[in-house]
Amino acid sequence: MTKPLPFIDLEAQQRKIQDRITENVRRVLAHGQYILGPEVAELEKRLAACVGVRHAVTCSSGTDALLMILMAKGVGPGDAIFTTPFTFIATAEVVRLLGATPVFVDIDPATYNVDPEALQEALVNFAGHARTAGLTPRGVIAVDLFGQPADYDRISALARDHGLFVLEDAAQSFGATYHGRQAGALAEAAATSFFPAKPLGGYGDGGAVLTDDHDLAAILMSIRNHGQGADRYDHVRLGINGRLDTLQAAILLAKLDIFDEEVAARQEIARRYHQGLKEVVAVPEVAPGCTSVWAQYSVESEARDLIRVKLQQAGVPTAVYYPKPLHLQEVFRDLGYGPGDFPVSEAAAARIFSLPMHPYLTTNDQERLIEVIRQAAAGFISAPSASLR
Numbered sequence: 025m026t027k028p029l030p031f032i033d034l035e036a037q038q039r040k041i042q043d044r045i046t047e048n049v050r051r052v053l054a055h056g057q058y059i060l061g062p063e064v065a066e067l068e069k070r071l072a073a074c075v076g077v078r079h080a081v082t083c084s085s086g087t088d089a090l091l092m093i094l095m096a097k098g099v100g101p102g103d104a105i106f107t108t109p110f111t112f113i114a115t116a117e118v119v120r121l122l123g124a125t126p127v128f129v130d131i132d133p134a135t136y137n138v139d140p141e142a143l144q145e146a147l148v149n150f151a152g153h154a155r156t157a158g159l160t161p162r163g164v165i166a167v168d169l170f171g172q173p174a175d176y177d178r179i180s181a182l183a184r185d186h187g188l189f190v191l192e193d194a195a196q197s198f199g200a201t202y203h204g205r206q207a208g209a210l211a212e213a214a215a216t217s218f219f220p221a222k223p224l225g226g227y228g229d230g231g232a233v234l235t236d237d238h239d240l241a242a243i244l245m246s247i248r249n250h251g252q253g254a255d256r257y258d259h260v261r262l263g264i265n266g267r268l269d270t271l272q273a274a275i276l277l278a279k280l281d282i283f284d285e286e287v288a289a290r291q292e293i294a295r296r297y298h299q300g301l302k303e304v305v306a307v308p309e310v311a312p313g314c315t316s317v318w319a320q321y322s323v324e325s326e327a328r329d330l331i332r333v334k335l336q337q338a339g340v341p342t343a344v345y346y347p348k349p350l351h352l353q354e355v356f357r358d359l360g361y362g363p364g365d366f367p368v369s370e371a372a373a374a375r376i377f378s379l380p381m382h383p384y385l386t387t388n389d390q391e392r393l394i395e396v397i398r399q400a401a402a403g404f405i406s407a408p409s410a411s412l413r
């Protein structure tokens with residue numbers, strides 16, 4: 025590869041929507057309502073319509089979206105929240121911040137999302153397990169990793185049987201679908217993120233909660249604004265400064281205009297990657313009835329580290345999401361987990377890497393990419409993808 029390729033190309037996107045961005049930003053500078061200005065309300069209306077839920081409550085980040093939902097649910101010390109160890113730290117960090125306990129369950133090796141069977145096992149064994157004795161099971165946070173929704177039909181059925189709420193960490197999956205429904209509409213409430221590298225990314229931090237629950241939305245609006253009550257200096261609960269900037273909303277409105285096209289482009293690129301790479305690495309699988317928005321295109325190989333070095337030399341950037349599962353992180357050492365507790369997550373962490381993926385990857389660049397990856401991976405082929413799973 026002659027010139028190094030970007031891992032994601034926000035510049036190409038900016039060139040395409042420069043006029044809309046400038047116009048939207050100019051409008052905010054003209055009206056001057058930098059906090060909760062009209063663009064915030066407009067964005068919330070459009071996000072809710074995109075996903076097909078009644079309410080979108082924007083906020084300062086995907087992390088705060090998760091935090092605010094747990095605060096609204098009254099999660100605190102003594103509560104157990106089931107989630108995956110193969111995710112970004114934020115998913116479990118918010119649980120611990122509130123004094124509650126993340127209870128990890130292993131993932132499905134094909135989708136990297138919470139394995140419903142592992143969840144069932146964790147629920148059945150809960151009372152008898154030393155690690156969870158004395159805790160109250162409260163909820164499940166399912167994560168739509170790499171842009172593919174988790175298996176909500178099975179997860180929700182299990183949660184219902186055990187009286188738990190289900191939250192969707194849709195930070196990576198805005199724009200994906202699950203049996204005809206949009207990601208963000210697959211649980212009681214969903215948190216999404218507008219971090220620049222996410223499929224719908226802004227020019228800074230941002231996030232949103234999506235929900236059909238009218239009362240929950242009202243509580244979330246209060247929490248994101250210091251627990252505000254009847255007016256600005258009336259406070260009825262503990263909250264945070266969790267608002268989305270008006271400028272960020274204005275930028276996201278411009279990006280939302282082209283979002284559907286971008287998702288289609290990502291899906292076309294993923295299709296080509298699949299065709300070109302399925303013989304040399306374990307390519308990702310999308311479950312029947314689902315679509316992915318391909319926040320990451322992640323493949324697996326025994327020879328991951330060697331292949332990555334070769335690709336880097338050829339000007340192809342790669343990344344590893346995630347090199348260390350959460351149960352092995354220092355910050356969660358007190359939870360008492362150790363190596364071997366979640367073998368599927370640990371195996372994925374040792375073998376996975378992500379390829380450049382963004383809607384502005386040209387056919388030409390992609391063909392060159394595929395060729396370079398095929399060459400780098402040749403000789404390391406240990407097994408075709410299906411038998412790796």
Ligand SMILES: *Cc1c(COP(=O)(O)O)cnc(C)c1O
Pocket residue numbers: 085086087088111112114115167193195196216217218219229230231
């Ligand atoms: C990015 C991400 C978050 C956090 O979103 P921020 O906007 O960066 O706070 C949470 N969960 C997952 C799975 C993510 O990928």
